[in-house]
Amino acid sequence: MMYAASVSLGITVRLLAEGPEVSAAQVVRDVTVGDYTDPETVRTFAEGCDVITFDHEHVPTSILHDLEAAGVQVRPGPDALVHAQDKAVMRRRLSEAGVPCPAWRVVAHASELQAFAADLGGYPVVAKAARGGYDGKGVWKIDSDADAVELFEGITDGVPVVAEEFVDFARELSALVVRSPSGQAVAYPVSESVQTGGICTETVTPAPELTEEQAMAAQKLALGVAQELGVVGMLAVELMQRRDGSVVVNELAMRPHNTGHWTIDGSHTSQFENHLRAVVDLPLGDPTPRARWTVMANVLGGSVADLPSALLHCFARDRRLRAELYGKEVRPGRKVGHVNAFGDDLDEVRRRARHAADYLMGIEEA
Numbered sequence: 001m002m003y004a005a006s007v008s009l010g011i012t013v014r015l016l017a018e019g020p021e022v023s024a025a026q027v028v029r030d031v032t033v034g035d036y037t038d039p040e041t042v043r044t045f046a047e048g049c050d051v052i053t054f055d056h057e058h059v060p061t062s063i064l065h066d067l068e069a070a071g072v073q074v075r076p077g078p079d080a081l082v083h084a085q086d087k088a089v090m091r092r093r094l095s096e097a098g099v100p101c102p103a104w105r106v107v108a109h110a111s112e113l114q115a116f117a118a119d120l121g122g123y124p125v126v127a128k129a130a131r132g133g134y135d136g137k138g139v140w141k142i143d144s145d146a147d148a149v150e151l152f153e154g155i156t157d158g159v160p161v162v163a164e165e166f167v168d169f170a171r172e173l174s175a176l177v178v179r180s181p182s183g184q185a186v187a188y189p190v191s192e193s194v195q196t197g198g199i200c201t202e203t204v205t206p207a208p209e210l211t212e213e214q215a216m217a218a219q220k221l222a223l224g225v226a227q228e229l230g231v232v233g234m235l236a237v238e239l240m241q242r243r244d245g246s247v248v249v250n251e252l253a254m255r256p257h258n259t260g261h262w263t264i265d266g267s268h269t270s271q272f273e274n275h276l277r278a279v280v281d282l283p284l285g286d287p288t289p290r291a292r293w294t295v296m297a298n299v300l301g302g303s304v305a306d307l308p309s310a311l312l313h314c315f316a317r318d319r320r321l322r323a324e325l326y327g328k329e330v331r332p333g334r335k336v337g338h339v340n341a342f343g344d345d346l347d348e349v350r351r352r353a354r355h356a357a358d359y360l361m362g363i364e365e366a
Ligand code: ADP
Pocket: 102, 126, 128, 133, 134, 135, 136, 137, 138, 139, 164, 165, 166, 167, 168, 169, 172, 195, 198, 238, 250, 251
């Protein structure tokens, strides 16, 4: 999706892909297949690139520091990106900056996790691997002293663990902003993100029933984080909204984000285009919505193997539906595409997006 945006901007893209079958490698012409955790591979790849950016945050920070030291432009730079890579570093920095976070503590033993829970008045608490998690993998709800012991017996593999207060949130929100090297920044309208089993299944933009004041506060928070950390490119601030309406930060991503896929059709400038504009230091595009409501629904791998053919039904039924398929092999629960629907009536827009995504997952209409 970032490549599609690069075409109209006239940017020549070179891709370092972890395998020949990954989505981006199917569309980008200049592909190097290699290991992004190997310093030599990344260094050789970076030679001849004007600027490096990412579509995930797993390139080791030390490699990126070495690239910067060698004069390569890395955007976002490692000093910013580390806050999307390491939840312990992120919590420390955001707390110091006065950004609202759940109560948290880095814990090294089961006894420390148990003590954290006791200090908060009991279970449940949440434990997270500081590095390497995604889509809820590496996040555990801890309900008892025994759970805490079990966690440290096997699951964490030596990675530092961040313990967090279990936030009994009313819903999850996502505040997306983009910032350029010269410091220009724009904010997208805040989305509600619906998570099922740790995976984002749907977003609604703008978040229903968010007051203007709350929306502006969330946008301001995200712009503040982007400025404070010196982010270049897209920043997604995932928020949990408590039942009293206040928000705390869940985590940060510094790349085009799943909760921003609605922008391809629902905003005047997509997150992919704005990410690239920031990375090459062009003026940023207008993030305002094109429609009253946009609903994005993720297509998770289900019983439909031939997704392109299944679009026949979706498009025949709904001429305004938009879809992106990622060219991935369909495996259960894997994100293999998404649909966007937009319009004036939220219930109807939501139904249209839901129907199409369900159809592409092989879920029969009730
Ligand atoms: P990942 O890095 O795998 O995306 P997250 O940190 O976003 O993991 O957590 C995944 C999901 O777990 C969140 O979307 C949220 O639903 C839930 N979660 C995370 N932290 C907490 C918390 N402190 N309290 C309650 N739920 C949480």
